[in-house]
Amino acid sequence: MTAEVAQGIDRFTVIQKLTLMVNRYEIRSVTGDGQPGHLLAVAQQKRAAFKEQVTFYQDESRTIPLFSFKARQRLDLAATYDVLDANEERIGSFRKDFGKSLLRSTWYLETDGLKATGSERSLGVAIGRRIWEATPVGDVIPSPFRFHFDFVDPNGEVLMTSERGRSLRDRYLITLPGARFDGRVAAAMAVALDALQSR
Template structure:
């Protein structure tokens, strides 16, 4: 996989799976492709080099069946661990917070940049649950996650405004494993509402 500092991830929702296509920022050739089954008891995702699935790049898998604070192990193409990530359920009540652990043990904390956007998104989701008779259209809130280690930016994932889900993934720390970074970005979209 190319060691770029920026990627574009586009999601396509289908009835049974979420599809993710990762390209360079200009939208050129596909660098990575993944599908995540919806409503699976144990979340798992494989990252491939393209839609033809000729070469496995890595993936993630939950350690246990559905859990709000589940840990997801991330592996490279050979199945060897490259790190893990987990959602901090308590901190996520106000602003979604994730912990990203690299193979060497360094931990990075990622949070939604805007508390206001986080609260507005939660309010919209509650409205949809409380008043199910009135169809509440999905609002594509723009959110931005910043991952920081010891005060230094490591990774950011920004959802762009628009009808289709598009994300700009920026890897600010060149030593961050790209499979780990891309799996975290896909996980933010696929697992965020859990």
């Protein structure tokens, strides 16, 4: 995900790949028919880390880090996460509103002077997902609910959407109307919506 792509991308996909010790995500472009295209970045999250950090790399070799997000605090349900570029410079941040998220997951995102609030699109799906996850079957069988998020600015304009696709593994289509967000920050938020959703 070059600086040019990071600034000008308006759609991409996030695909989760499950491995034994880490959660891995592929960030891919979107083809004309809406399918995943070429690889933009690979993200990796260590499981059971005391301080959440996810690093995005150029490719599967994971030798060239492109950007990352990192929690400011350890084991904090309301932690703020900073999005950092390859030089560890802050380019954005996000945090979960723990109180509002008890009913409908809500996040606050900032980058490039833009502020957005993201919430689950459907209250019914949000409640259904919570009921499913609270049952014994929810620990064994992945949730069948396809949850979507809309991020809007203070004027109600949509800046980013994340829509979960119909797939056995987690797969999301991310849309950035007008490409106003830095694509790196949007990719970090998109991965966080999956990786940190249960927190």
